[in-house]
Amino acid sequence: MNTTPISPTGRRQFLAGAGAIGAAALMSGCVASSSSDGGSTSQSSGGSVALQSNLSSPQAKTAMEDLVAAYNKRGGAKAKLNTVASETFRTQLPTYLTSANPPDLLTWYPGSVADAYAKKGLLLDVSEIWAKGELAGYSDAQKKLCSDSSGAKVFVPATYYWWGVFYKKSNFAKWGVQEPKTWDDFISLCKTLKSKGVAPIGLGAGGDTPWVASAWFDYLNIRVNGAQYHRDLLAGRHSFDDPQVHKVFDKWAEVLPYFDPNGTALAFQDATTAMLSNRTGMMLIGTFFADAAPKDQLDDIDFFQFPIIDPSVPVAEEGPTDGYFASAHTAHKDQVLDLMSYLATAEAQEIYLKGSSGTALPTNPKAKDSGTPLVKKGRALIESAADVTQFFNRDSSDALQPTADTALTKFLAKPKEINSILTAWQRDAQKIWSQ
């Protein structure tokens, strides 16, 4: 094919457009088509800032609407919310950012994922708003997390949540067991539960949530090899068939007999139901699972920290942060910066938490959380951690996640084939890294 006559920029724009059309056509046909206009990259009309949000679960969506309404009531710049189904948003994000008329502000994740887009010059440098106002009072960890690899701030965080091993207090009391602290305690707890006829560990890596299994990989890796090794591994600086990674799966194999046999058949929502109806004993999950739990059961739910395996490894926890980044090509830079500073205020974060399910934590150190004992315990867990990781896809890229899903579901079904699984994982990951 002759490729010379078209100028590179012209072709790029065309391809982006063609990709958008093709993707939109595919999406509308197959992936649970949402009611919201997923394909459109709504550029704001007039002076208002277009905020494209992936928070499409009912409670979170209402909370976002409240938040934007509160901002618009202040006078000055105006914002317009456009909520897109989260799965559509995820696949369309590159298209949003590269389109000629990008949305001004988008919900997404900080860290390595944001840095990948920043490296391609797609994100707005928002360092100036970090120097003043409430953002100046954010923790150093947050400041580091929201910077790209060149040191510029490209992200404004809003909330974070934590992962833990969740269980029902009434069940643990009934079975006469305690929260374990160490790996050995954890294994003996599993043994006890199994002897009582319960599947000790629920998983929820079936259906369309296979990524939940990555939490086990993340936690075992940061407990065995430490958070820095974990991040380096995900960035391609180590190989998935390293002996260190084998050690992670050796540990996992020790508790594999205690996993619910339906772990890879049930989505995390169904796995939550299985735990609440006493079919499984506990599960490693993020607080978002509470959205799928009946309200009256929430008071009976508690969690413990993922057990310590090697006391010499500094304790890290998974505390994924959610927030906003802006398109570098926005036509309303000043308004966008104003909105981003507002979203970082304690006032804005409290409005959001009040409207949502309330299990998330605000990133603003002055903002109040929902104050339940569970949330207090979660906040203490993250604040006491020596290091905080985000989650598999956030510490690497969304493109690397499917390679983990394949490797981990295969390990859960065929743990004996670990050597070939890890070789294949490294090969698949290499294709993504070399992209």
Next chain:
Amino acid sequence: MAVLTAAGRRAAEGAGRGGRTTRGGGKRATRVPPVVLAFVLLPLLAEGFFVFWPALQGFYLSLTKWDGISAPQFIGLGNYREMIHDTVFHTAMLDTVLWLALFGGLSALLGLGAALLLQQERRGVGFYRAALFLPVVFSLTATALVWQAMYQPDGLINKTMSGLGLGSLTHPWLADQDTALYAVIVPALWRQVGYVMVLYLAGLKGIDPALYEAAKVDGATRWQQFRHITLPQLRSVNAVVLSVIIIDSLRSFDVVWALTRGGPYHSSELLSTYMYSAAFQSLRLGYGSALAVVIFVLAFGVIASYLIRAFKEAD
């Protein structure tokens, strides 16, 4: 073709009329009226822009490495070379062939069987035809969600089996690599049979009843009637059914994606789902395009070779 001949005829008529009224209008007669030209060129332009151009772009993309963000990087046949060693591609290819054989073969057989059973006008036959055709009306994605609930570990299928004393056979159908692909074929088949049945019913209606009467006079058995009248008479319908089945098999995506997403660990991966996940999940749009080209070549190759043979026989 139809447009072209119609246009040609109209132009010829115009020429005839012109010849009667004015002298020396021969030159004008060869000129195609602008309206006709517009009727031909505009659809061609639209088709070219919306079909051929993107198809060519897709082919070009298959020769590049592209993440959807930066400029595509030309790598020649690199993507196709990668395919040769890609075990997932091999699985997807094998599964697609298996899908074509099972989904295509069974839907043709069952569709023909249903059509034969329901061709005679009896009381209530309309109800059965409608019942078999009904799944075609539903969106396959919605259908798949219902089937997904039935396949759940504590879903309808496992509960029924335990109830019948077959508890040892219960299974996480979609999560087991040995059963996932077959579990996905069933809902797809459930829908396709009705569609193929309608095609065959139309074909059966077109057979001249006199042929059967003549056969009966000659003392032909039912099997002989089927073998020597029904099947040969259905040849043209078979061509349609075959094309439909091959195209539907190769583009089967929604039901697989909704039920298993090609998993667990690629065991129910088809070329179409692999193309989607390579392009839009791994953001390897170049490789995804190369897979799309392979699907296109397969579909086009199979259908073109069949059509050429069919036309030759017709001559």
